[in-house]
Amino acid sequence: HVRSATFKERRRLAIVLVGLPARGKTFVSAKLSKYLRWLGHDTKHFNVGKYRRRFHGCAQGADFFDPNNAAGVEAREQVARMACLDMLQWMEAGGQIGIYDATNSTFARRDMLVQLCEGNCKVIFLETICLDKGQILRNVRDKVARSPDYASRNDLHEGPGAEDLDAGVADFLRRIVNYEASYQPVGGGTYAVEAGGEQHVSYIKLIDNGLGEGQVQVNRITGYLPARIVFYLINSHMRPRAVFLARHGESEFNAHGRIGGDTGLTKNGKKFAKVLADFVHERVHEEPCSVWTSTMRRATQSARYLDDYPQVQWRALDEIDAGVCDGMTYLEIKQTMKGEWNAREQDKLRYRYPRGESYLDVIQRLEPVLIELERQRAPVVVIAHQAVLRALYAYFMDKPLEQIPHLEVPLHSVVELQPNPYGIQETFHQLMDP
Amino acid sequence: HVRSATFKERRRLAIVLVGLPARGKTFVSAKLSKYLRWLGHDTKHFNVGKYRRRFHGCAQGADFFDPNNAAGVEAREQVARMACLDMLQWMEAGGQIGIYDATNSTFARRDMLVQLCEGNCKVIFLETICLDKGQILRNVRDKVARSPDYASRNDLHEGPGAEDLDAGVADFLRRIVNYEASYQPVGGGTYAVEAGGEQHVSYIKLIDNGLGEGQVQVNRITGYLPARIVFYLINSHMRPRAVFLARHGESEFNAHGRIGGDTGLTKNGKKFAKVLADFVHERVHEEPCSVWTSTMRRATQSARYLDDYPQVQWRALDEIDAGVCDGMTYLEIKQTMKGEWNAREQDKLRYRYPRGESYLDVIQRLEPVLIELERQRAPVVVIAHQAVLRALYAYFMDKPLEQIPHLEVPLHSVVELQPNPYGIQETFHQLMDP
Numbered sequence: 093h094v095r096s097a098t099f100k101e102r103r104r105l106a107i108v109l110v111g112l113p114a115r116g117k118t119f120v121s122a123k124l125s126k127y128l129r130w131l132g133h134d135t136k137h138f139n140v141g142k143y144r145r146r147f148h149g150c151a152q153g154a155d156f157f158d159p160n161n162a163a164g165v166e167a168r169e170q171v172a173r174m175a176c177l178d179m180l181q182w183m184e185a186g187g188q189i190g191i192y193d194a195t196n197s198t199f200a201r202r203d204m205l206v207q208l209c210e211g212n213c214k215v216i217f218l219e220t221i222c223l224d225k226g227q228i229l230r231n232v233r234d235k236v237a238r239s240p241d242y243a244s245r246n247d248l249h250e251g252p253g254a255e256d257l258d259a260g261v262a263d264f265l266r267r268i269v270n271y272e273a274s275y276q277p278v279g280g281g282t283y284a285v286e287a288g289g290e291q292h293v294s295y296i297k298l299i300d301n302g303l304g305e306g307q308v309q310v311n312r313i314t315g316y317l318p319a320r321i322v323f324y325l326i327n328s329h330m331r332p333r334a335v336f337l338a339r340h341g342e343s344e345f346n347a348h349g350r351i352g353g354d355t356g357l358t359k360n361g362k363k364f365a366k367v368l369a370d371f372v373h374e375r376v377h378e379e380p381c382s383v384w385t386s387t388m389r390r391a392t393q394s395a396r397y398l399d400d401y402p403q404v405q406w407r408a409l410d411e412i413d414a415g416v417c418d419g420m421t422y423l424e425i426k427q428t429m430k431g432e433w434n435a436r437e438q439d440k441l442r443y444r445y446p447r448g449e450s451y452l453d454v455i456q457r458l459e460p461v462l463i464e465l466e467r468q469r470a471p472v473v474v475i476a477h478q479a480v481l482r483a484l485y486a487y488f489m490d491k492p493l494e495q496i497p498h499l500e501v502p503l504h505s506v507v508e509l510q511p512n513p514y515g516i517q518e519t520f521h522q523l524m525d526p
Numbered sequence: 527h528v529r530s531a532t533f534k535e536r537r538r539l540a541i542v543l544v545g546l547p548a549r550g551k552t553f554v555s556a557k558l559s560k561y562l563r564w565l566g567h568d569t570k571h572f573n574v575g576k577y578r579r580r581f582h583g584c585a586q587g588a589d590f591f592d593p594n595n596a597a598g599v600e601a602r603e604q605v606a607r608m609a610c611l612d613m614l615q616w617m618e619a620g621g622q623i624g625i626y627d628a629t630n631s632t633f634a635r636r637d638m639l640v641q642l643c644e645g646n647c648k649v650i651f652l653e654t655i656c657l658d659k660g661q662i663l664r665n666v667r668d669k670v671a672r673s674p675d676y677a678s679r680n681d682l683h684e685g686p687g688a689e690d691l692d693a694g695v696a697d698f699l700r701r702i703v704n705y706e707a708s709y710q711p712v713g714g715g716t717y718a719v720e721a722g723g724e725q726h727v728s729y730i731k732l733i734d735n736g737l738g739e740g741q742v743q744v745n746r747i748t749g750y751l752p753a754r755i756v757f758y759l760i761n762s763h764m765r766p767r768a769v770f771l772a773r774h775g776e777s778e779f780n781a782h783g784r785i786g787g788d789t790g791l792t793k794n795g796k797k798f799a800k801v802l803a804d805f806v807h808e809r810v811h812e813e814p815c816s817v818w819t820s821t822m823r824r825a826t827q828s829a830r831y832l833d834d835y836p837q838v839q840w841r842a843l844d845e846i847d848a849g850v851c852d853g854m855t856y857l858e859i860k861q862t863m864k865g866e867w868n869a870r871e872q873d874k875l876r877y878r879y880p881r882g883e884s885y886l887d888v889i890q891r892l893e894p895v896l897i898e899l900e901r902q903r904a905p906v907v908v909i910a911h912q913a914v915l916r917a918l919y920a921y922f923m924d925k926p927l928e929q930i931p932h933l934e935v936p937l938h939s940v941v942e943l944q945p946n947p948y949g950i951q952e953t954f955h956q957l958m959d960p
């Protein structure tokens with residue numbers, strides 16, 4: 093018998109990125125893979141650029157990417173094939189979703205990949221298109237300042253000097269021109285008509301999605317997991333804004349070492365509510381901002397002095413349900429329910445309290461909250477509980493599921509998450525003693 | 527403060543169907559509107575065919591639909607405008623999602639609708655395309671046998687005589703030819719290039735989706751609700767197969783009039799487990815079939831003799847959580863918690879037990895189960911609980927949310943739901959005394 097909070101689709105899937113350089117392919121790959129991992133799918137990101145650097149070194153100028161440079165073309169094709177075979181081997185060994193991250197900007201290259209994957213996994217192309225010239229230039233500057241491809245030149249100086257940066261940007265723009273010359277968007281064109289074109293491939297196109305006002309096109313999308321991926325991508329954006337994950341103030345049960353319950357704040361906890369409000373007011377100023385809590389008293393009472401912001405109470409943010417153990421101390425559980433205690437020690441992620449929940453159950457019910465967090469444009473302050481915050485934090489910081497039950501989320505603390513173009517910056521604030 | 531299991535998008539939306547006759551537009555409209563209503567969105571289906579029949583009578587032959595028949599064209603345009611204005615008026619009065627169901631097969635007609643909706647609501651086109659000729663012919667036969675457009679002719683005899691049926695089918699096929707002559711699929715073509723074409727409209731295309739092996743295309747889809755709709759449509763199919771909604775056998779708590787708990791089956795309940803297994807075995811024969819239960823003992827024990835089928839335990843199928851009232855009798859609640867009792871009497875749908883759930887919470891957590899039920903191709907036997915089954919039944923039979931807490935779901939009963947081309951046929955089986 094399967095014990096499952098939901099069905100998991102187990103079929104293998106290759107998500108093959110397509111797009112010119114500096115269009116956010118690696119950014120989207122990383123984001124999607126952390127989401128899929130968090131949902132429990134074994135997912136791996138294969139960045140072909142890394143293979144290229146490993147085998148051909150970093151300091152390749154734009155010429156290497158010139159479609160008329162036969163040696164460059166062959167070297168790049170070889171690397172692309174190697175990365176794909178690695179992905180297939182990883183799937184053979186049990187991996188489920190491979191994210192194959194490269195420009196893949198020609199029909200011929202994509203056709204090669206389709207051939208390699210044939211019979212091994214389903215292929216979905218994910219094309220990132222960016223029509224906003226200003227955005228592209230910002231991306232290029234940003235990339236050059238950080239990319240290992242330009243590091244060797246940058247490293248000669250203390251940091252990248254302005255001159256090197258400009259030279260790097262110019263080189264990168266030439267690289268883009270080389271790709272543009274042969275770029276064939278997925279699915280449309282008259283190229284490869286004799287081969288039946290690409291009308292029959294499955295694809296998702298993200299168009300000017302960077303600023304969160306873009307649009308999505310899909311073709312031949314079927315099945316649960318592909319539909320989920322589309323849903324997630326439609327609701328994501330990369331406009332930066334902070335998320336604050338705050339634990340509630342000390343409750344009566346906290347003070348007595350009891351788990352669960354729905355007690356109110358202690359005097360100490362009430363003090364935290366004030367401190368938290370001061371902290372948030374100082375950070376978010378006048379911006380629109382919303383406060384999300386669970387429906388539990390210790391959470392809503394902690395939000396008490398944040399009543400100048402719109403507040404939402406989510407049942408999905410309620411603490412993990414300890415079932416028959418609700419209200420007990422850990423010592424009591426250990427002494428009176430030895431079997432349960434041991435089962436929990438052995439597999440804290442999957443262990444489900446009798447009549448209660450497991451961490452995996454919590455992840456499941458948090459998914460809509462997470463989609464809604466991704467959708468928001470303004471800062472959000474989430475005031476919730478240990479298990480719930482562990483699960484949310486693991487999503488944002490891409491921590492393996494197995495670590496979730498062991499992450500530190502002390503009372504009276506706030507984690508500030510600030511997305512940036514290359515990931516998420518976290519700052520831990522212990523506002524008061526736990 | 528908003529108390530919400532999830533965010534609800536409140537923006538107005540018109541979903542405008544597009545497609546030749548007998549492509550399942552009305553079928554998809556009805557299905558989508560029942561889903562959206564179940565999620566709590568005020569949704570209304572505007573069937574332009576009904577307006578046409580109301581204003582121009584039923585017995586219009588194919589000539590009425592001839593694009594060269596000026597009177598017919600004008601009459602149909604007038605009716606289309608009227609239905610759209612009705613929809614906008616309904617939105618003005620508080621309605622959220624209008625489903626505007628007509629062929630809308632020309633750019634000009636769709637452009638008229640876009641103009642009318644401008645500033646009032648967002649428009650998404652939903653085009654149903656069916657390339658399978660056999661399917662179309664089956665649909666036409668089926669429609670003619672039931673459609674009010676052919677009823678007057680059919681009614682002359684006892685039932686539709688074979689001759690009338692053939693004449694009706696021939697007439698309907700001529701009607702289709704008339705539409706085909708001027709059909710312009712959404713989004714592509716060279717028509718109306720001067721007007722900017724239709725590349726900028728939001729659309730969803732369902733292609734050969736009827737048999738559940740088709741595909742979906744979308745363009746310019748953004749936002750939570752549109753993403754949800756795409757997700758639902760991708761996972762739906764219309765291949766008929768039964769769903770059985772069974773309540774569990776009598777539990778110890780049932781026998782003592784106590785709510786909630788996690789007690790096992792009584793002797794009587796165990797007898798039901800056998801009777802249920804016999805019933806299911808008789809109905810589903812050798813077909814592949816799966817058995818879904820909650821994680822509660824009374825449900826899993828009721829599935830005991832169905833162990834020749836794959837079984838899945840869903841926590842999302844667990845009974846509504848009665849929170850602090852779990853284990854009490856209704857009399858005890860009424861006597862000791864008068865305030866709670868009254869609050870529940872007043873609004874049984876939204877009332878949330880202290881530390882427990884409301885019916886709306888249950889609907890929320892059932893949504894993934896429902897998507898999974900829609901996706902299944904083989905029969906499914908769901909063995910669950912009163913509140914949960916009420917919510918699932920309401921989805922399938924399109925009952926208003928307000929009725930959910932009052933639907934009858936006795937112990938030891940099974941509702942058999944068999945989808946057919948025009949909805950769902952239900953059969954109630956009381957296998958044993960409750």
Ligand SMILES: Nc1ncnc2c1ncn2[C@@H]1O[C@H](COP(=O)(O)OP(=O)(O)OP(=O)(O)O)[C@@H](O)[C@H]1O
Nearest residue numbers: 112113114115116117118119222231234301302513
């Ligand atoms: N959808 C998007 N559209 C445009 N820019 C984006 C998008 N998503 C992320 N970005 C930004 O694009 C920049 C470059 O991103 P990234 O390195 O992921 O590009 P890439 O397509 O992988 O480039 P390369 O082909 O050189 O590997 C980052 O600053 C990132 O914030």
Ligand SMILES: Nc1ncnc2c1ncn2[C@@H]1O[C@H](COP(=O)(O)OP(=O)(O)OP(=O)(O)O)[C@@H](O)[C@H]1O
Nearest residue numbers: 546547548549550551552553656665668735736947
């Ligand atoms: N996606 C689909 N593709 C093809 N047929 C479908 C689809 N969905 C439903 N059907 C079937 O199509 C038949 C006709 O459906 P329906 O009456 O909804 O068509 P319609 O497009 O509304 O036609 P009309 O334009 O005459 O109103 C039904 O038998 C239904 O089962």
Ligand SMILES: [Mg+2]
Nearest residue numbers: 117118141193
């Ligand atoms: Mg990259």
Ligand SMILES: [Mg+2]
Nearest residue numbers: 551552575627
């Ligand atoms: Mg119809």
